Amino acid sequence: MFNKNIKYFTTGEFAKICKVNKQTLIYYDQIGLLSPVFKDDKGYRYYSIAQYDLFSVIELLKTLGMSLKDIQNYLAEQSPETFLALMRQQQEIVARKRKELELIESMIKVKIDSFELAANINFDKITIERYPETTFYLSSNIENATEEQFVTAVADFIDELDRSQLDTGYPIGGMTRREQVLASNYTNYSHLYMEQPSPREGHPYFKAIAGNCLVGYHIGTTETLSKTYERLFKIMEEQGYELGQYVYEEYIYDAIVKEREEEYVTKIMMEIENVSD
Structure with missing residues (x-):
């Protein structure tokens, strides 16, 4: 009234x-x-x-x-009771969304840092760099995989990154065993990987590198990859090094920023050891 x-x-x-x-x-x-x-x-x-x-x-x-x-x-x-229950339920949803947003923010920061760093790299230069021990989350073994097995492994890997919130924003890379690289099977990867700067318990990880790497950059498709590896091996021999256990490849520039595959840039990190050692 x-x-x-x-x-x-x-x-x-x-x-x-x-x-x-x-x-x-x-x-x-x-x-x-x-x-x-x-x-x-x-x-x-x-x-x-x-x-x-x-x-x-x-x-x-x-x-x-x-x-x-x-x-x-x-x-x-x-009622007061149902309202309180509803608010508590929504509080949990907000907390979960906040965590998801924090992960997204972290991924965006990684992308920004990576692209800012890439903007100052001379892709024609080959360097020897000291890398700390790095934690990777790995896919299943894909060495000598058929095309169908490879596709399944990639899908499963990406699905697990998403499901377990292991997508850190770093590029998905491929690691290749020494034996395959020496046999010129440069893309016969043993595993896919993604760097995990803050690894969480409950997941299998791989401790990588922790030593010197010969670092070079390949511009173009995989069809011309051998030419870049030839350059790297030449520098390695001149500097008195031999190939270590693994080689790591990851895109610096791919379809995100380049329209043509011929313009893609792949970073190649080759574990190396002194011949005298």
């Missing part, structure tokens, strides 16, 4: 307070989600300031992905 001592708001006024258009409030009224306190003889809707809190909760739940139908179901059985 109308109380002249209480300030009521028209649909337009209440919409302004809620920062929505009038049609939103009219729709909420039509579906029984948020009805005005009363309607006068002319059908004009009037709202009270007390209803703003309800509107805020509805918008909050919508933001969290709750459908209007589910919100209606809650309102049909609303």
Whole structure:
């Protein structure tokens, strides 16, 4: 019943307070989600300031992905107990989403750092660099895999990265055993890998490198990869090194930034040891 001592708001006024258009409030009224306190003889809707809190909760739940139908179901059985349970449930959802966003933010930072570093690299230069021990998450063994087995292994690897939240934003690389590289089977990878700067318990990891690497860059498709390896082996021999246990390849520039495969850039890291050792 109308109380002249209480300030009521028209649909337009209440919409302004809620920062929505009038049609939103009219729709909420039509579906029984948020009805005005009363309607006068002319059908004009009037709202009270007390209803703003309800509107805020509805918008909050919508933001969290709750459908209007589910919100209606809650309102049909609303009570202090059900509201508390609902808020606790939504709190868990927010915490999970926050963790997901933190992972995404970390991945974006890795991408930014990687591309900023790549912008200052001379891809024609071959260097010897000291690498610390690095943790990789590996795919299943794909050495000598058939095309079908390779496709399955890649799909399973990517699926596991996603399911276990192991996608760190670093490029997916391929590691090749010494024996295959010496036999010129440069792309007969033993495993795919992704770097894990903060490895979590409960997953099998591989500790890689921890030593000197001969680092070079291949521009182009895999068909011309042998030419880059020939250059690397020549430098290795001149510097008095021999090939170590593994070689690692990962894209620096791929389809993300280059339209043509001939422009792709692959980083090649070859574990090396002194011949005298």
